Amino acid sequence: MTALLELKNLKTHFKRKKVTIPAVDGVDLKIHKGETVALVGESGSGKSITSLSIMRLIPSPPGEIVDGEILFNGQDLARLSDNDMCKIRGNDISMIFQEPMTSLNPVLTIGEQIIEVLMYHQKLSKRAASLKAIEMLETVGFSRAKELIDDYPHRLSGGMRQRVMIAIAMSCNPKLLIADEPTTALDVTIQAQILDLMKELSKKYDTSILLITHDLGVVSEVADRVVVMYCGQVVEEASVDDLFEEPLHPYTIGLMGSIPSLEGDLDRLYSIEGTVPPPEHFPAGCRFSPRCPHAFDRCRNEAPVLREIGSRSVRCFLHDDKEATK
Amino acid sequence: MASYIFRRTLMAIPLLLGITILSFAIIKAAPGGPVSMLMDPTMKPSDREKFEEKYGLNDPVHVQYFKWLGNMVKGDFGNSLIKRGVPVSELIMNRLPNTLLLMVVSTLLAALIAIPFGIYSAMRPYSKLDYTVTVGSFLGIATPGFWFGLMLIMFFSVKFAWFPTGGVATLNAPFSIWDRIHHLILPAIVLATADMAALTRYTRSSMLDVLKQDYIRTALSKGFKEKKVVLKHGLRNGMIPIVTLFGLMLPSFIGGAAITEKIFAWPGIGSLFIDSAFQRDYPVIMALTVVSAIFVVIGNLLADILYAIFDPRIEY
Ligand SMILES: Nc1ncnc2c1ncn2[C@@H]1O[C@H](COP(=O)(O)OP(=O)(O)OP(=O)(O)O)[C@@H](O)[C@H]1O
Ligand code: SF4
Ligand SMILES: [Mg+2]
Numbered sequence: 001m002t003a004l005l006e007l008k009n010l011k012t013h014f015k016r017k018k019v020t021i022p023a024v025d026g027v028d029l030k031i032h033k034g035e036t037v038a039l040v041g042e043s044g045s046g047k048s049i050t051s052l053s054i055m056r057l058i059p060s061p062p063g064e065i066v067d068g069e070i071l072f073n074g075q076d077l078a079r080l081s082d083n084d085m086c087k088i089r090g091n092d093i094s095m096i097f098q099e100p101m102t103s104l105n106p107v108l109t110i111g112e113q114i115i116e117v118l119m120y121h122q123k124l125s126k127r128a129a130s131l132k133a134i135e136m137l138e139t140v141g142f143s144r145a146k147e148l149i150d151d152y153p154h155r156l157s158g159g160m161r162q163r164v165m166i167a168i169a170m171s172c173n174p175k176l177l178i179a180d181e182p183t184t185a186l187d188v189t190i191q192a193q194i195l196d197l198m199k200e201l202s203k204k205y206d207t208s209i210l211l212i213t214h215d216l217g218v219v220s221e222v223a224d225r226v227v228v229m230y231c232g233q234v235v236e237e238a239s240v241d242d243l244f245e246e247p248l249h250p251y252t253i254g255l256m257g258s259i260p261s262l263e264g265d266l267d268r269l270y271s272i273e274g275t276v277p278p279p280e281h282f283p284a285g286c287r288f289s290p291r292c293p294h295a296f297d298r299c300r301n302e303a304p305v306l307r308e309i310g311s312r313s314v315r316c317f318l319h320d321d322k323e324a325t326k
Numbered sequence: 327m328a329s330y331i332f333r334r335t336l337m338a339i340p341l342l343l344g345i346t347i348l349s350f351a352i353i354k355a356a357p358g359g360p361v362s363m364l365m366d367p368t369m370k371p372s373d374r375e376k377f378e379e380k381y382g383l384n385d386p387v388h389v390q391y392f393k394w395l396g397n398m399v400k401g402d403f404g405n406s407l408i409k410r411g412v413p414v415s416e417l418i419m420n421r422l423p424n425t426l427l428l429m430v431v432s433t434l435l436a437a438l439i440a441i442p443f444g445i446y447s448a449m450r451p452y453s454k455l456d457y458t459v460t461v462g463s464f465l466g467i468a469t470p471g472f473w474f475g476l477m478l479i480m481f482f483s484v485k486f487a488w489f490p491t492g493g494v495a496t497l498n499a500p501f502s503i504w505d506r507i508h509h510l511i512l513p514a515i516v517l518a519t520a521d522m523a524a525l526t527r528y529t530r531s532s533m534l535d536v537l538k539q540d541y542i543r544t545a546l547s548k549g550f551k552e553k554k555v556v557l558k559h560g561l562r563n564g565m566i567p568i569v570t571l572f573g574l575m576l577p578s579f580i581g582g583a584a585i586t587e588k589i590f591a592w593p594g595i596g597s598l599f600i601d602s603a604f605q606r607d608y609p610v611i612m613a614l615t616v617v618s619a620i621f622v623v624i625g626n627l628l629a630d631i632l633y634a635i636f637d638p639r640i641e642y
Contacts, residue, residue, distance in 0.1 A: 057546055083551075090549035102540040106639055107562045116558075117548050152638040168548070 002074070003030040004208050005054065005176055010068035010078075012046075012053045014279075015061065021279045023049040025232035026068070028306055031176065036202060036209040038223035038240075040216065040255065044276045046232040047212045051178045053078075054210075055095055056085045072176070091121040094169035098181040100161035104153040110137075111149025114168050121172045136167040140197060159190035166197060173205055180212045195222050216255060220244055228252050231287035232279060238312035248314040250292045286317070294318060327634070334630055338623045345619035346398075350391050353612055394612070403613035408605045414613045417598065424494055425583060425594035431510060432517035433572075440522045441568070444529025448537055448564075449556055459526060466523025475516045475589040482512065492591030513590040517583060521575070528571060533564040566636045573629025577622040 012024040024046045031037045039047050052058050053065055056077060070077040072093065077085065097103045105113060114133035118124045124132060130149065137145035140163040153161055162182060169177055179198065183191035199222050202209050213219060219226055219240065226243045228236040228251065236249040247253045254272035274291040277283060283290050289299040298317055306315040378384050382393065397404065403414035447456040483491040489512050490496070496505050536542065537560055545559040546552075584596030591597075595614065602610035634640045 055547055057543065086549045086551055088549070089547060095547045097540060097544065099540050103544045105541040105545065105559050105563070107566075107637065108559070116550075121549060154639045165544070168544075 003071070004033045004035075004073065005029075005031040005210075006069075006071040007050070007054070008069040008071065010050065010053060010070060011066045012049050012058055012063060013066050014063045019280055022232055022282065023063075023279050024053060025279070025282070027229070027232070027234055029227055029234060029237070031208050031210055033175070034202070034206045034208055035224045036199070036211060036222055038219040038226045039210060039212045039229060040214065040219060040226060041229035042255075042272075042276050043214075044278070045229045046279075047229055048180055050229070051095065051180050051210060051212060054178060055089060055093060056080070056082075057089075087121070090117055090169075090174075091172045092174055093176045093178065094172070094174045095178040095180065096162065096165045096169050096182050098184050100158045100165055100185060103165055104161055106152065106154055109150055109152055110156075110164055113153075113164070114149070114171055117168060117171050132171065133167075136171050137164070139170070139201070140164070140167045141193075159186050159194065162186065162190075162194050163197065166194075166201070170201055170205065170207070174207060176208045176210065177202070178210045178212075181214065182211075183218070184214065191218075198222070228255070231276065231282050233287065233315065234306055234313075235288065235315045236313065237306075238314075242312055248309070248312070248319055249288075249316050250294050250318070251288050254291075286315075330634065331627075331631060334627050338627060342619060342623055345622075346395060346616055347391070349612060349615040349619065350394065353608060353615075354387065398613075398616065404609040406607055406610055408602075408607045408610075414609045417610060418595065418613060418617065421593055421595050421598050424592060425587070425596060428510065428513055428517065428583060428587070428592060428594060432514040433521060433575075435514055435518040436521035436525055439518075440525035441529050444526045445533050445556065445561065445564075447526070447530040448533030449552070451534060456530075459530075463523040463526045466519045467527075469519065471516055471520055472585050472589055474519060475513070475586055478512050478516065479589070492589075494593060513586050513592055516586050516590075525568070525571075528568055529564065532567050533560060536560050536564040539563070562636070566633065569632040569636055570629045573625045573627075573632055576625030576628065577618055 007027050007029040010024055010027040010029075011022065014021040014023055027046070027050055029037070029039075029050075039050065041047055049058065049063075054070055054072075054077065056065075058065065065078050068078065072088070077088070080088070104110070111130060111133050114136055115126065115129040118129035118132050119126065122129075122132075133149055134145045137148055142148055142160075142163065153164065156164065165182075177198070182198070183194050186194060195218060198209060198211075201207065209222075211218075211223060223240050225239050226237070227234055228243075228249065230251050236243070236247070236252045238248075243252065244256075247256050251272070257272075272291055277287075277290070283300075284303075285301050286292065286295070286299040286304050289295040292299065296317075302317075304315045304317050304320075306313050307319065309319060382390060385393070394404075401415055403418070406412045406414055406417060409417070443459050447459045450456055478489075479491050482488045490509050492509075494506065494509050495501070496509075499505060533556075537556070541563075542555060542559055545555040550558075583592075583594060584600050586592070587594040587597040588600055595617070598610065599614050601607075602614065
């Protein structure tokens with residue numbers, strides 16, 4: 001089965017006064033049709049930059065996709081013209097963000113912010129687009145959608161605004177929805193509702209989701225597969241069941257050890273010692289070696305590669321020999 | 327909206343009254359009375375008393391004030407002391423259209439040039455064009471208007487004789503729109519330059535701020551081209567502080583235009599102000615003070631209303 005989206009050795013670097021910041025430094029990742037893939041990792045590991053690279057929304061300068069491929073339906077987005085990319089963004093791939101309070105334009109009506117996408121990508125008439133906008137708002141759970149389209153966003157709560165964002169993102173029936181920590185800014189109860197909605201819509205429209213999150217609890221709830229990132233690279237990738245049953249990478253094990261109890265956003269309480277080094281100071285050898293409890297000499301001199309082990313992959317010398325297991 | 331405007335207008339009345347009291351007091355306290363201007367050396371001191379009697383200058387101060395205020399409400403600002411017998415209201419009404427014309431044209435000129443440059447600078451900060459625009463606006467802000475006006479006259483009126491040196495129209499010539507425009511160009515450029523420079527800076531910083539916002543990233547993620555994102559999603563937000571600025575700039579047009587009007591012999595309110603001040607033409611000075619105050623109040627009112635129109639988050 002060919003993947004809907006495949007990142008091959010994606011490198012997105014920032015250039016600041018002759019210093020190169022390798023924020024994303026060789027990411028490999030696959031998302032299949034209809035699949036929900038969670039991208040996890042501590043703050044600064046390059047999750048957002050990866051997702052913005054897929055959207056080709058890296059601020060440039062200073063940022064640039066310097067290497068690798070972003071294969072979407074077999075087409076390399078990294079090499080697509082800006083014009084062609086505009087036809088994909090918001091249409092085939094759409095995105096929602098962490099901050100629902102500031103992600104909607106305060107001076108445009110809610111209706112206008114959905115209608116404009118439909119008119120632009122689907123070439124609908126204004127009338128048809130308004131009808132579709134109302135339908136979308138109903139789909140994401142608003143009961144008085146007809147009145148809502150003439151309202152401005154400032155009256156809505158964060159959770160409701162995130163629903164509007166989802167309605168906008170799903171309006172053109174995208175093949176891939178990228179959600180960058182869509183529930184981090186919301187109350188716990190609202191979080192669950194938003195996640196349920198995304199899950200439901202993904203099923204209904206057969207949309208794949210790339211869900212970026214800190215919260216491993218969320219991952220176990222909604223994801224099919226998990227990709228763990230550290231220092232601009234993927235360190236482990238596995239199905240949710242495999243990962244939770246037996247995390248292989250010491251970093252993943254560290255993350256698991258710190259899953260917060262049900263309530264509360266305790267992602268800063270990772271029990272892994274130390275902090276993520278900034279990209280300009282990534283250590284030589286295995287990037288996790290300064291914090292890894294199992295690090296040995298080889299780890300400090302040689303960089304491990306992402307190695308397939310059966311249906312999963314891991315980037316760690318401890319699992320070098322496991323190739324044969326399957 | 328209508329009731330909001332009505333309420334704001336009502337609130338302006340006490341403010342206006344305060345301004346009239348203040349301007350009345352300041353003029354009263356100023357040295358040199360109107361009578362000394364009217365006297366000529368051949369007059370006797372008893373003539374002076376007659377004058378003071380005639381113009382009500384012997385009444386108690388508050389009586390003078392209320393008389394003046396009462397007449398003013400009726401549109402009667404009294405007669406000019408210098409141009410005997412000419413009502414002040416007529417003097418002002420003759421001049422006001424000229425000032426308004428200069429004001430509107432120079433502001434439009436400034437806005438039409440400044441806003442696009444400001445937007446572009448914000449879209450490409452620290453680019454060559456941004457630096458050029460920045461340097462240009464600082465030059466514009468730093469250049470004194472009177473000097474710039476004189477330079478323009480020296481080169482374009484005197485040396486090349488492309489433009490008239492002053493006035494609103496050629497004397498004794500039949501009305502012609504081209505003649506009017508011809509006279510308008512240089513003073514409008516001088517006035518526009520200062521506004522343009524400031525407005526470019528404001529637009530740039532406002533847009534720079536807006537373009538960093540999350541909703542701009544949302545608009546980009548919808549697939550819109552940069553131009554559409556900036557003009558549709560950015561500009562509407564970036565303009566909110568700018569339109570407000572226009573309202574607040576309104577009164578400064580009158581004061582700011584005075585020197586330019588003087589240099590270009592433009593018969594407007596500003597030059598009338600200067601002339602009357604030198605001649606101690608009290609009724610005119612006071613009338614103009616009140617008119618300027620009204621402009622300040624209208625400007626503020628306009629700023630509030632524009633703000634409410636442009637920003638749906640404002641409750642009214
Ligand atoms: N505009 C930029 N200029 C330079 N470096 C940047 C820029 N944007 C991001 N980076 C770098 O890229 C690294 C990865 O950032 P990214 O936002 O992808 O992290 P993240 O995994 O999404 O973290 P978080 O969980 O906090 O959102 C950061 O360490 C940061 O230093
Ligand atoms: S390679 Fe070595 S340092 Fe890196 S995670 Fe594995 S054991 Fe730890
Ligand atoms: Mg992020």
